[in-house]
Amino acid sequence: MSPKQTIASRIQPCDDQAIKIIQITDTHVLNDGESVFENFDTSRSLSAVIDAIKTNEADADIVLLTGDLVHEPSEGAYQRLADHLASLTTPLFYLPGNHDNVTEMDYVLGNNGFDHSNLVVTGNWAIILLDTLVDGEHAGTLSDEELVFLQDCLQQYPRHSILVALHHHPVSINSPWMDAMSLTNADALFAVLDTHANVQGVIWGHIHQAFEQTRDNCLLLGSPSTCLQFKPGSETFAVDNKSPAYRWLILNGDGQIKTGVEYVDYNIENKN
Numbered sequence: 001m002s003p004k005q006t007i008a009s010r011i012q013p014c015d016d017q018a019i020k021i022i023q024i025t026d027t028h029v030l031n032d033g034e035s036v037f038e039n040f041d042t043s044r045s046l047s048a049v050i051d052a053i054k055t056n057e058a059d060a061d062i063v064l065l066t067g068d069l070v071h072e073p074s075e076g077a078y079q080r081l082a083d084h085l086a087s088l089t090t091p092l093f094y095l096p097g098n099h100d101n102v103t104e105m106d107y108v109l110g111n112n113g114f115d116h117s118n119l120v121v122t123g124n125w126a127i128i129l130l131d132t133l134v135d136g137e138h139a140g141t142l143s144d145e146e147l148v149f150l151q152d153c154l155q156q157y158p159r160h161s162i163l164v165a166l167h168h169h170p171v172s173i174n175s176p177w178m179d180a181m182s183l184t185n186a187d188a189l190f191a192v193l194d195t196h197a198n199v200q201g202v203i204w205g206h207i208h209q210a211f212e213q214t215r216d217n218c219l220l221l222g223s224p225s226t227c228l229q230f231k232p233g234s235e236t237f238a239v240d241n242k243s244p245a246y247r248w249l250i251l252n253g254d255g256q257i258k259t260g261v262e263y264v265d266y267n268i269e270n271k272n
Contacts, residue, residue: 004146006119007116008120008121012122017123020061021251023203023248025066025167025223025247026067027042027084027225027226028040028068029043029081030071030072031076032076040228043080043084045244046081053246054087054088063092066166066205067097067098068205069081075107082109085112093117093129094129095131096167098138098140098168100133123253126160126162128153129166131166140168140183141183142185142189147189150189154198159198161198161200162198164201165203165204166183166204168181169182169222170189170202173207173209175232175234177234178207181206199218200255201219201249203221208230224244224261228240229243244266247260248260
């Protein structure tokens, strides 16, 4: 097995003591002319989230997209996404979700000047971006290559605080239909993370709802979508009545994480 290539970026934080990340996830952008996603115009809701970020988060150091960037992968859909993101001037990084195609995603976003690094080093922090995509599956898996890449990054930065980002949730969210589409080898992920006390947080998308839990002093965070939200604790697919949203994180120099979710002003009764 050939090792996965590490593509690292170094970002100088605006504040020497802290890094501010804005996470947007599950944008589900559609190609021009395609139907809406569950009665949601995903481009309209993404625009509302981006406008809120530009207004309220001008001090952000990084924007992080955690998968399901488009609903059906095509060059047109990724180009439409790139057009939306073009108004953000903050360094932007992304990883794939189960609705994505890595080749098309990297091709279009790369041609639009977006960075496809899988490791971001900034201040006292290292942010590791993992790929859990399994073609044709809604659930996710970390390949052996991906687990080796994670271990290599952790060994390379033993004195940095670590934030791990992926698309699929590695713990139960007590929603059976969503938990059936979680990370299938979460035990393998935690077997690596548990040997490194400097891992301070794991963040993901996929679940279209806010989630927060602590595991052995490591913060576990799931985040809402920029389009529709799923109802927490539901047995089967159910849409919540919450607005599109994004998450902010402050990564402090001492390894502590402060975070919150912002739901944007958006009329969900007029979704399309």
